[in-house]
Amino acid sequence: EDVTTINYTLTWTYLENPSNTTFAGIQQIDLCRCPQQSPHTSSSPTEDHIYTRYKCAGPDITFKGGKEDLWVLSPAYIESGQINFLRPAERWEVEGRPCGNVLSTCRAVYEEALPILYRGRNFLFLTGPCPRGRYQAYATQTFLERLNPLARSHVTAVSLIAQSYEEDCSVNDVGRAYADLVRYLGQSVPGFTTLCLNVWDERLVGAARECRRIxxxxxxxxxxxxxxxxxxxxxxxxxxxxxxxxxxxxx
Structure with missing residues (x-):
């Protein structure tokens, strides 16, 4: 299946300085001011704490539209870490992106166009450097969750890249992200057939084992x-x- 790249951005609403590079050994330390998933009002104070995935509020995700620049994998991407290497897409790659404009006409056209937009495509989600990790599996699941059920039913394949920082700066948090994604694919994407899994980092073999559940x-x-x-x-x-x-x- 052809690879269809979709770019996204992460916005860290509650981190004090989301673009910093503060490390403690291999673990990054970020000061967070989120309510840690408990009810919070403007009148109730929020204590500063160290960001912890699955306990703190995660990033907001924005997916790039068809009129925005597209960045795709480059040959140097296999050397990526905290800084990843993308290249501007060539014209044929840009033209291969699914365009949702046709879906705004009428329901008949909408239903006929959906298989063309989603079925038979291998979706790969990429973003730029992020010191906390690029949350690729999380972004993939978020994209699917935002599709309506009819559109989601036509998605057949997605790709994951298991390497340093592609999901998280902490190797220990990657396995749960993969487990959450494959559970969602199996339960909520009825037409899904293929998970393309690229395991390029030996440290993530354990996390990649979670994909067996699918x-x-x-x-x-x-x-x-x-x-x-x-x-x-x-x-x-x-x-x-x-x-x-x-x-x-x-x-």
Whole structure:
């Protein structure tokens, strides 16, 4: 399936300085002023605390429209860390983006156009550098949640890149993000068939294991790539085969 890239931006409403690079060992420390998911009013004070994913309020996500510049993977992307390497899209890549303008005409055109816009596309979500991580799985799930049920039913494939900072600056928080996404795909995207999983960082093999849960449905497969420098993709239709290919590290 053709890769369709969609760009997004993260806005950290409650972080004191969301563009800083303050580290404590391998862990980034950010001062947060969110209500930590408890009711909060303007009259009740919010104590400053260290940002903790799944406890603090996460980032707001804005997806780029068809009239905005598109940035896609570059050959140097495999060397990405906190700073990732994208390139401006070529014309044919820009023209390949789904355009929702046709959906504003009438319901008949809307229903006929949906398969063209979503089915048979491999959606990959990319954003620029972020010291907290780029929250790729979270952005993917958010995009799907914002689609109406009819549009969502035509989504068949998405891609994930498991490497440093693509999801989170903390390796320990990546597994839950993957588990949440594959659970959502299995339960709420009825036409979904393929998860394209690119595991390019050995530290994230454990987190990538969480993706095995999507194979339990029996109707979805994982297309796994372990070598970013031209490695062959292995199609896995069962948990045992997926774990063997994942931990073998030679595909």
């Amino acid at each position: 194979l339990e449905t029996g109707a979805i497969e994982i297309c796994l790539v372990r070598d970013p420098r031209g490695g062959m993709a292995v199609t896995c239709g069962d948990v045992e085969g997926f774990l063997e290919a994942l931990e073998g590290g030679d595909v």
